[in-house]
């Protein structure tokens with residue numbers, strides 16, 4: 120590595136060995152977040168999704184993706200959310216450690232199905248608006264899928280979101296189909312983004328296992344005659 124190479128860092132507070140603690144799986148950064156981070160930071164399609172955009176993250180866990188967007192991908196602003204207050208405290212604590220300030224990134228509690236609890240800094244035209252929303256590893260339990268999908272619908276209807284990018288570790292195809300069907304019922308179109316992380320031995324950053332398939336999807340509002348149809352290339 121050249122001595123001029125700038126090392127890009129992201130500081131998160133996490134415990135890599137924790138799967139579930141205090142009712143949340145969010146105390147570690149999951150493979151799907153590292154996969155989506157690789158897509159957003161290494162492809163021109165990914166970078167153009169975030170640059171100069173107002174970004175929202177749902178179910179952020181450690182906030183890794185939000186920090187990536189705010190610190191390295193040129194987002195105009197980022198709101199990072201999760202339902203777990205302890206995670207939001209940790210993320211808040213890492214904002215300064217990453218050299219960021221609260222004009223660039225703010226953390227707030229958002230339990231799906233409940234009102235968004237974020238500070239008012241990014242409010243425009245009397246409401247909070249975003250251009251794009253992102254999420255990683257949120258489709259792991261059929262029981263929470265309806266709430267997740269109605270929240271995604273809410274983002275389009277009430278927060279001006281134009282697209283939702285989600286990376287999903289496909290542990291269970293049935294759970295995944297529940298997600299696709301719920302999207303169709305809510306007039307949301309789902310398109311697979313043809314991106315694969317490099318195999319472990321070829322990775323140069325955001326190192327993660329690729330042993331379980333991870334897929335990346337773009338969720339959009341269905342248009343006109345397409346209302347209610349779901350497309351997926353997998």
Ligand SMILES: C[S@@+](CC[C@H](N)C(=O)[O-])C[C@H]1O[C@@H](n2cnc3c(N)ncnc32)[C@H](O)[C@@H]1O
Nearest residue numbers: 143145148149152178179180202230231255256
């Ligand atoms: C598997 S973790 C993924 C965390 C992070 N996105 C990542 O990929 O590293 C799922 C996250 O979703 C959050 N979550 C689960 N159900 C939620 C709900 N109903 N409302 C808001 N967040 C929720 C959890 O607290 C947890 O942080």
